[in-house]
Amino acid sequence: MRQSFPTQRWQIATPSPDTAKELSVSTGLLPLVAQVIINRDIATADAAHTYIEPESQDLPSPLSEFKDLAASVELIKNAIADGEQIAICGDYDADGMTSTALLLRALKHLGAKVDYAIPSRMKDGYGINERIVEEFAEQGVGLILTVDNGISAYEPIARAIELGLSVIITDHHDLPEKLPPADAILNPKMLSETSPYKGLAGVGVAYVVAIATAQSLGKIKGLTNPILELFTLGTIADLAPLVGVNRRWLKRGLRALPNSELVGIQALMEVAEINETQKQLKPDDIGFRLGPRINAVGRIGDPQMVIELLTTDDPQIALERADKCEQTNRKRRQLCEQIEQEAIALVESTPIPWKESRVLVVVSAGWHHGVIGIVASRLVERYGVPVFIGTYEEEEEEVKEKKEANKTPLMIRGSARSIDEFNVFDALNYCGDLLGKYGGHRAAGGFSFLAENLEAVKQRLREFAHKCLEVEHLKPLVKIDAEASFSQIDFELYQQLEGLQPWGIGNSPPVFWTRNVRVVEQRAIGKTAKIHLKLTLQEANSSTKIKAIAWRWAEYCPLPEYLDLAYKLQENHWQGNTSIELELVGVRLPQTPASNNISATNQPIKKPIQNNIQKAVFTHSGRIYVCSKTPKELRIRNDRGNVLAVSQGNPTGLLGKSRDEAKEVNVTQAPYFQLIKAALQAIAEDN
The missing domain is CATH 3.30.1120 (Arylsulfatase, C-terminal domain)
Incomplete structure (x- = not known):
């Protein structure tokens, strides 16, 4: 019997009323907003000022933080001066593609002879490889720059050095035990924990290299704004932490994007129907509208299309490439919906004992490798457990043929997504002897293994999950900032919260909760299918009503009449009117129900512990x-x-x-x- 109700666990931050009142008085912020800032470890007026206005903070020079940055600048300057061919090796996700486009623009601006290569997701997999290195050498390349990859590519980098090429690695992924023998390595994971550059994504490292080189050559004019826009796009799309220099530079970049100097970004905003009259974009505009259209191409299309989009100065070419991104993203959405429904059916009809295993492993033939990571994230949201989803490397017909003919061993390739208490990379290491290629970090990873090892991998992941997860962890976690009344929700509160943007990883958008809310109206909505849930809500003992949306919750309709609700705030524009609405992220049964006065005896109920x-x-x-x-x-x-x-x-x-x-x-x-x-x-x- 499947529940038709989101089963969650709530983590409500401990209130700090006295500190919130003091901070409110010293900053002019509402106490509710002050509590939000306190929950992000900011408790003084000075710290709050720096948080709200990050440009006011003094930054150390990146040359003093990245020990190989000066050497990298010299290598690039020498290559430009000597007319030496430079090659960029990128990656097929949004971070890798924006990094590639950023350095292409920057190096061409500086007068370099430069080209690029991006490995195929389907044929090559992630990162630079020996084939790419040898092709670069044949083309007369003298200097290779990796972006968003390379830190674990020991053999390909060693091959490049053997062939007489110089190599600069710019990456942000976790460090291996043995670093590649590159001429220079720039990776924020090598910095101190307190460095403001620690959270840079691959595009952030590329931005640092580009700016430092341009400054050294005295050619910074006309370069900063265009590459800042690419930095903004890639950083948010890659879910990099919005702290340190990321927060500082993104505030500037988000203001610049509505009047973008790049025709490719203008075209992308046009197909994504983003209003260019906005004073600044929000991370959600990138995370849910621009980023997916870029990422979709890397997942199921040709990344060259995105590089052309982000480097062209021809409006017609830009619009053509943006239209292709839009078409590819529509196909990606269809694939995700189809695979998600098939995976849910497989989980619930087989059934797969994910509660007992404390990890969900789901594998089927015919799923597209490029989108199963997205589906894994949705399954984590649904079931609240780590998810490892895989499909066969061959098409479904080839799988059947190989099974029948007992030919070359079948391989399963997949993606993993996690919850807070489970480290994906550690889990993959725990299964290392059963896997082929694998990699990742705490929250996500990728892997491949022989299909005959499937049951052994499931058992090993089950063992690992039982070591680190308790039964109470097996529900989606909703983190909440503070309790609020509907009477507190107004435009002043919303505008003050907007002043704390950008929201994202490391600076999560505020979530409030209200108890004993009555669901006055609810209906499932969607353009082509009933996917979302639209509601009208009323707080107990109040006549105030407010509209709400619950994304992808149509299956839970109808919700019970009375609920405790967790939500974010959003602005809704409709027919010239603007209102504040709720975006539901959590529900639970009222801890003090509105109708809680029936006893099986004739005695009044005593409230139980x-x-x-x-x-x-x-x-x-x-x-x-x-x-x-x-x-x-x-x-x-x-x-x-x-x-x-x-x-x-x-x-x-x-x-x-x-x-x-x-x-x-x-x-x-x-x-x-x-x-x-x-x-x-x-x-x-x-x-």
Whole structure:
């Protein structure tokens, strides 16, 4: 029996009312906004000023932070002076493609002879390889710059050095035990934990190299703004932490993008229907609208299309490439929807024992390698466990042929996404002897292995998951900043929160919660299918109503009438009117329900100790129920507010909306017996 209700765990930040009041007085911020800042480890007026205005902070020179930066600048300057061919080796994700475009623009601006190569996602996999190195050598390349890759490519870099090429590695991925023998290595993972450059993505390292080289040559004029826009696009699309120099430079870049100097970005905003009259873009404009259109090409198309889009100065070419990005992204969305539904069906019909395993491993033939990582993220959101999703490297027909002919061993290739308490890279290391190629970091990774090892990999991942995960971890985590009343939600609150932008990894958007909210109206919506949930909400003991949207929650409709809600704030523009709406990210049963006054005895209810209450949400005969169980009583409430209360060992219970109007029913007879059985089963599964 599958629940039709988001099962989550809430983590509510500890309130600091006194500190919030002091910060509010000293900064002029609302106390609720001050609490949000405090939750991000900022507790003084000076720290708050730097947080809100990062340009006011003094930065150390990148030359003093990156020990190989000066050598890198000299290598590039010498190559330009000697007319030596420079080659960039990028990657096929948004970070790698924007990094490649950034250095192409910068080096051409500086007078370099420069070209690039990006490995094929399907044929080559991630990063520079010996084939690319040898092709560069044949083309007369003298200097290679890797962007967003190279730190783990020991053999290809060693081959380049053997062939007499110079190599600069610019990367941001985790450091291997043995670094490649490059002439220079620039990686923020090599910096101190306190360095403001620590969180740079690959495009950030490329930006540092470009600016330092241009300054050294005295040719910075006309370069900074265009490459700052590419830095902004790549950094947000790669989910880099929005702290340190990232936050400082992104605030500037987001202001520049609406009036972009790059015709490619102008065209991309046009197809993404982003209003160019905005004073500045928000990270969500990139994360959900521009970034996916670029990433889609790297996943299922030809990355050269994006490089041409971001380096051309011809508006017609830019619009043609942007249109192709749009078409590719539509295909990507269709593939994701199809694979997600197939994966869910596989999980729930097989069934796959993900709760017992504490990790979900799902493999099927015919899924596109380029998008299964996105599907893995959606499955993590749905099930709240680490997800390892894989498909066969061959097409479905080839899989069948190989199985029948017993030919070359089948390989499974996949992606992993995680929850906070589970380290993907450590898990892959734990399975290392069963895998072929693999890599990643704490939150995500990629891997391949022989299909015959599938059961062994599942068992090994199960062992690892049981070492680091408890049962209570197996629910999606909702992190909440503070409790708010609907009466506090207005344009002043929204504008002050907007002043804390950019939001993203490392500076998460604020999430508030409100208790005992009544769902006045709810309906599933979507252009082509009912995917999202639109609601009208009313806070208890108030006449104030507010609209809300819950993305990808249509399957949970209808939600129970009364809920505690967790949400973000968003601005809605419709027919010339602007309003503040809620974006729901979490729901739970009210901890103090609106109708909680029915007892199976004639005595008033004594509020039970919270830790002794077990709760669950379940469906039975097509309806949603919420139930709670104490050592003495079971209570089951339907979506119309009727409650069935049953004392342990008592063949009769009380049914009604309140104690005064409740009637006695025989709970040993249908339909109550089956309902009680379903409730007890749901509680056992959920607790």
